[in-house]
Amino acid sequence: MNEFEKQYQEILDFLKFEDYPLAVKRIIDFTLDTQEIGFYTKTCNLLNWLDNNPDDNSKKEKLQELLAELHSALVKRPQQIRQNILEASELTKKYSGFTLGPVNLSLNEGDIIGLVGENGNGKTTLLRSLCGELHPTSGHISYNFKHEDLYDLRTKLVYIPQRTDTWYGSMMDNLLFTATSYGFSPQESPLVVELVVARLGLRKFRKHK
Numbered sequence: 001m002n003e004f005e006k007q008y009q010e011i012l013d014f015l016k017f018e019d020y021p022l023a024v025k026r027i028i029d030f031t032l033d034t035q036e037i038g039f040y041t042k043t044c045n046l047l048n049w050l051d052n053n054p055d056d057n058s059k060k061e062k063l064q065e066l067l068a069e070l071h072s073a074l075v076k077r078p079q080q081i082r083q084n085i086l087e088a089s090e091l092t093k094k095y096s097g098f099t100l101g102p103v104n105l106s107l108n109e110g111d112i113i114g115l116v117g118e119n120g121n122g123k124t125t126l127l128r129s130l131c132g133e134l135h136p137t138s139g140h141i142s143y144n145f146k147h148e149d150l151y152d153l154r155t156k157l158v159y160i161p162q163r164t165d166t167w168y169g170s171m172m173d174n175l176l177f178t179a180t181s182y183g184f185s186p187q188e189s190p191l192v193v194e195l196v197v198a199r200l201g202l203r204k205f206r207k208h209k
Contacts, residue, residue, distance in 0.1 A: 002079050008071055015060055015067070021201075023063055024050070028199045030070040032192070039073065040191035042066060047198050082109040084144050086130065091139035093125050100125050102139060124162070131159040155182065172197070172206045 001009070007026065014023035024047075031043040046066055050059065085107055092101035100122035107113070117123050128134040130141065132154050147153040167174045172193060179189040197206050 004074065004079060008067075011067055015063055018060065020059065020063070023067075025199055025201075027063065027067055027070065028195050030067070030074060032195060032199075034070065034073055036073070037187055037191065039070065040188065040195060042069070044191055044194045047194065047203070051203075080109075084108050086144065087142040088130065089140045089142075091126075091129065091141065092137050093122070093129055093134060094137040098122070099137075100129075105130075127159055131157040133159065168209075170207050170209055171202070 011023055011026045031039050088103055088105040091103040115123050129136050132150050147156055175193045176189050179193050184192055197203055
């Protein structure tokens with residue numbers, strides 16, 4: 001059983017035991033994996049239906065139907081081998097009285113890692129170096145994906161600082177602007193934003209300022 005089938009079976013188990021919040025999140029993952037507006041629309045419509053019919057007994061059946069459609073669409077696609085996307089070698093960054101490194105790091109597609117350390121140990125410095133905000137004092141970073149220049153690189157890497165800028169207007173308006181800035185079409189942007197907001201459990205806050 002490959003990784004995709006394991007994930008599919010996991011969602012079936014969530015539905016079997018009526019763990020709907022987890023099942024919906026994973027169905028959203030599958031939906032985004034299709035990269036098809038038709039599936040984006042179907043899942044967004046189902047999210048709206050779930051909001052308006054939280055106690056409807058046909059909830060499980062509707063989720064199972066959508067999951068079966070997603071499975072049929074995704075199972076035909078070849079399973080990609082996880083590629084290396086970033087390699088840092090002997091990376092150092094020096095400030096007056098502080099030196100970070102040398103750091104050696106390799107990241108592959110799908111990796112989830114934890115960066116742990118006390119305040120002042122250089123966690124933020126490392127992240128800002130990896131995303132191109134800071135230039136290392138020595139060492140080398142290889143980015144194993146296409147990018148034309150530093151600006152293009154920073155559109156493909158996301159770094160969220162500890163303190164973010166103030167947003168004006170609703171969360172949805174700001175996320176729609178951001179999605180459009182990253183190249184999503186006018187048809188895709190509202191659908192993708194709705195899906196991502198729901199995936200993060202923020203659906204009821206999407207109109208908040």
